[in-house]
Amino acid sequence: xxxxxxxxxxxxxxALQEAPLLPGSKGLPLHAPLLPSxxxxxxxxxxRGDTPFPVAVLKSSVLHHNLRWMDAFCRHYGVQLAPHGKTxxxxxxxxxxxxxxxxxxxxxxxxxxxxxxxFGVRRVLLAxxxxxxxxxxxxxxxxxxxxxxxxxxxxxxxxxxxxLQHAAQSTGLQRGFSVLIELGFSGGRTGCRSAADALAxxxxxxxxxxxxxxxxxxxxxxxxxxNREQDLAAVQHFLSELASVLQQIDQGPGFAGEQVIISAxxxxxFDRVAEGFASLPALSRPLLPILRSGCYLTHDxxxxxxxxxxxxxxxxxxxxxxxxxxxVWSMVQSRPEADLAILTMGKRDASYDIELPLxxxxxxPGSSDxxxxxxxxxxxxxxxxxxxxxxxxxxxxxxxxxxxxxxxxGISHPCTTFDKWPHLLLVDDGYQVQDIIHTCF
Amino acid sequence: xxxxxxxxxxxxxxALQEAPLLPGSKGLPLHAPLLPSxxxxxxxxxxRGDTPFPVAVLKSSVLHHNLRWMDAFCRHYGVQLAPHGKTxxxxxxxxxxxxxxxxxxxxxxxxxxxxxxxFGVRRVLLAxxxxxxxxxxxxxxxxxxxxxxxxxxxxxxxxxxxxLQHAAQSTGLQRGFSVLIELGFSGGRTGCRSAADALAxxxxxxxxxxxxxxxxxxxxxxxxxxNREQDLAAVQHFLSELASVLQQIDQGPGFAGEQVIISAxxxxxFDRVAEGFASLPALSRPLLPILRSGCYLTHDxxxxxxxxxxxxxxxxxxxxxxxxxxxVWSMVQSRPEADLAILTMGKRDASYDIELPLxxxxxxPGSSDxxxxxxxxxxxxxxxxxxxxxxxxxxxxxxxxxxxxxxxxGISHPCTTFDKWPHLLLVDDGYQVQDIIHTCF
Numbered sequence: 081x082x083x084x085x086x087x088x089x090x091x092x093x094x095a096l097q098e099a100p101l102l103p104g105s106k107g108l109p110l111h112a113p114l115l116p117s118x119x120x121x122x123x124x125x126x127x128r129g130d131t132p133f134p135v136a137v138l139k140s141s142v143l144h145h146n147l148r149w150m151d152a153f154c155r156h157y158g159v160q161l162a163p164h165g166k167t168x169x170x171x172x173x174x175x176x177x178x179x180x181x182x183x184x185x186x187x188x189x190x191x192x193x194x195x196x197x198x199f200g201v202r203r204v205l206l207a208x209x210x211x212x213x214x215x216x217x218x219x220x221x222x223x224x225x226x227x228x229x230x231x232x233x234x235x236x237x238x239x240x241x242x243x244l245q246h247a248a249q250s251t252g253l254q255r256g257f258s259v260l261i262e263l264g265f266s267g268g269r270t271g272c273r274s275a276a277d278a279l280a281x282x283x284x285x286x287x288x289x290x291x292x293x294x295x296x297x298x299x300x301x302x303x304x305x306x307n308r309e310q311d312l313a314a315v316q317h318f319l320s321e322l323a324s325v326l327q328q329i330d331q332g333p334g335f336a337g338e339q340v341i342i343s344a345x346x347x348x349x350f351d352r353v354a355e356g357f358a359s360l361p362a363l364s365r366p367l368l369p370i371l372r373s374g375c376y377l378t379h380d381x382x383x384x385x386x387x388x389x390x391x392x393x394x395x396x397x398x399x400x401x402x403x404x405x406x407x408v409w410s411m412v413q414s415r416p417e418a419d420l421a422i423l424t425m426g427k428r429d430a431s432y433d434i435e436l437p438l439x440x441x442x443x444x445p446g447s448s449d450x451x452x453x454x455x456x457x458x459x460x461x462x463x464x465x466x467x468x469x470x471x472x473x474x475x476x477x478x479x480x481x482x483x484x485x486x487x488x489x490g491i492s493h494p495c496t497t498f499d500k501w502p503h504l505l506l507v508d509d510g511y512q513v514q515d516i517i518h519t520c521f
Numbered sequence: 522x523x524x525x526x527x528x529x530x531x532x533x534x535x536a537l538q539e540a541p542l543l544p545g546s547k548g549l550p551l552h553a554p555l556l557p558s559x560x561x562x563x564x565x566x567x568x569r570g571d572t573p574f575p576v577a578v579l580k581s582s583v584l585h586h587n588l589r590w591m592d593a594f595c596r597h598y599g600v601q602l603a604p605h606g607k608t609x610x611x612x613x614x615x616x617x618x619x620x621x622x623x624x625x626x627x628x629x630x631x632x633x634x635x636x637x638x639x640f641g642v643r644r645v646l647l648a649x650x651x652x653x654x655x656x657x658x659x660x661x662x663x664x665x666x667x668x669x670x671x672x673x674x675x676x677x678x679x680x681x682x683x684x685l686q687h688a689a690q691s692t693g694l695q696r697g698f699s700v701l702i703e704l705g706f707s708g709g710r711t712g713c714r715s716a717a718d719a720l721a722x723x724x725x726x727x728x729x730x731x732x733x734x735x736x737x738x739x740x741x742x743x744x745x746x747x748n749r750e751q752d753l754a755a756v757q758h759f760l761s762e763l764a765s766v767l768q769q770i771d772q773g774p775g776f777a778g779e780q781v782i783i784s785a786x787x788x789x790x791f792d793r794v795a796e797g798f799a800s801l802p803a804l805s806r807p808l809l810p811i812l813r814s815g816c817y818l819t820h821d822x823x824x825x826x827x828x829x830x831x832x833x834x835x836x837x838x839x840x841x842x843x844x845x846x847x848x849v850w851s852m853v854q855s856r857p858e859a860d861l862a863i864l865t866m867g868k869r870d871a872s873y874d875i876e877l878p879l880x881x882x883x884x885x886p887g888s889s890d891x892x893x894x895x896x897x898x899x900x901x902x903x904x905x906x907x908x909x910x911x912x913x914x915x916x917x918x919x920x921x922x923x924x925x926x927x928x929x930x931g932i933s934h935p936c937t938t939f940d941k942w943p944h945l946l947l948v949d950d951g952y953q954v955q956d957i958i959h960t961c962f
Contacts, residue, residue: 103632103639104635104961109659110635110659111635111666129655131655132630132632132653132656166907188906188907189573190573191544191549191573194544194552197545198543198545209854209855211865211925212570212572212573212574214571214573215573218552236857237855237924240855240924264857269855270855271857272857273857411653414710414712416709416711416714424630424652424653427874427936428607428936428962432874433868445654464710464743465607466630467711469710495868496868496869500940500962502962521869
């Protein structure tokens, strides 16, 4: 597939484009500063071994595929998407997501919101309760300085509501803060532990000057165990609770905005969430259902790959669904034992929180052979800060894999790979580097 | 102890000092850009809750203590120190280490070397075999463009030596590359698996134009198991092997420089390494013994804390040795269940590779009470990307700890906390922020 630039929206990316890339940037073969706009002209190719290794690459055609797939999914169910931007923290990828129809961005912390706002994001769902006085003041400052900037916050406690009320008053924030009540579940993370608690909290919000109730929120994505049937039942139960809270608040203390927001949906079960949202009863005002998946954009070769395959089966879908766009390429640095290759990739370079990197392919730079699949049994069995231990099964690979050969690993959980790379390389299907993707962690 | 700036050497830090800090930087309460030189005047205080949370802090007085402690240690044993800079990747901390007498810096990758060189580091031990053609070219470029820059590389294979030879020839590098032969051990990481292999490799180096043998190197720091007695015996055996390789090369193919380098010493057993280096027999030319510990500077509350306590016992030392300088402060965001506090700190903020963060203290911002120790049994039992689950034991803490309270966690393994923070806050003993410490990952 020929290279096509990512969809371009209205974010202001000049600050990224105008700052020269410096020698010492991971994955970039620079001996002098270089502008990002000059990268494509360098004609670096990963398979030719033109870069330092490790390098994190994003496959452009796969990003296009995933963007379109998710857009079609949301249109099908009539839900909006506020992708969780904490996954990539990349203004360029935010821009592509917004250009592809996303309603806004979800973010996890106030500094992340400030960064997104700095690049021109206009609508943010901050999927956390803000409690630090400094962060409340910074949020109030954003809202005062930019009257059209939309920000939704979560609350799960009276203490949280009181902090918002106090911050609105002490900063003279006329607009007040818009909040969603977070419903959680027993044994979970944040969020009210029952519909009754959530309803009581809605009354507290209604009585709190400077705090406006815009809807309800939950996060079912933590319900991942070894027993998927149980997980799905728990998700279903949680979604009905969320719907019930929505109705009870609508009929009780009520919501403040012109629309009522309901939001859930991580990257594991967003089919169930979208189906649930599509079957909600009518409320006293129009409903705005928002999914928040963050990992759909790059997907992965492990954790989410398995979950989305299951989803496609649930949906009876004929297509393959989301595809992995993120790969980490490293080089064989040493072959000290017959069944061991040491790779130039470590805990600083690839996710290891859910599982270790997943070796997929290898290639000898300069060879005209195509990229070859690694045989089953090749396994990264350990990582240090800057090294991976690739164990080789019996067979030809023990003779074939030499010092200087390239190994491609997929990862499990994109969030914990993105935050290890200030820059990723955007490549076409021939692994020619077409652009630099910046992250802002 | 009154605040004293860190020791200042000759590195060129202007690029860090002149770039404004931007809103959205983790841990910094900024609503407009701010120069690092203006930070102290803001009078931010961690305990007063003046910053966003989480925030990573470095205790200035402890850094001073650790710098002096390690300098005294090295002087006592007559060894040089090339601290592993990959731990912090902070030019300001490199500068303090060099000002305190470090011989040079150790680094792990070629991009790290480029970064250190960009800030003025003049002597680097790159503790890896460089095999990527792009990296070899960048290394040759550095050596050609800056004739006084000293760079040592490792080799552990003929393939590696051939790549160096080829790169020296193809780039016309008159100076050639200076290398140390890496000795490893069976079941370990990189490095020759036997003294015989190392000796054979020394002959290959002697026969390779453009590659000069400067010494031998090993890394005993991986020999950490549940059985310390066995570990120490293995360390001892490894060090004798290394000494034997050194002597055999000296009497055989020989070394190329005016001095012969021997280097080992992670952050776990550097006492044994220093003792071993002190008892080496004389060679045909003067010996330059180099330790490479990276974690001594900030130390930690977990993994290295235990190892250094053991070392102090081995040495019969009366002082407490290294102290932890690195702390991550987060805020209680939610108290959803009686024994659960959710903290604003996750996998993006604190190490979790050896063990989860270690909760130590808590404080209510604005309270005049001193910081209080958390009771035994408080435990971070899980982290998501941006949250930690702090489990509270039975007792008063379940009533005492509120939404908005601060919790200080120590960490295990500084390397994997530093790489999560573009900026850390340097504080005095009253947690007043005195300066910003930049990292360059």
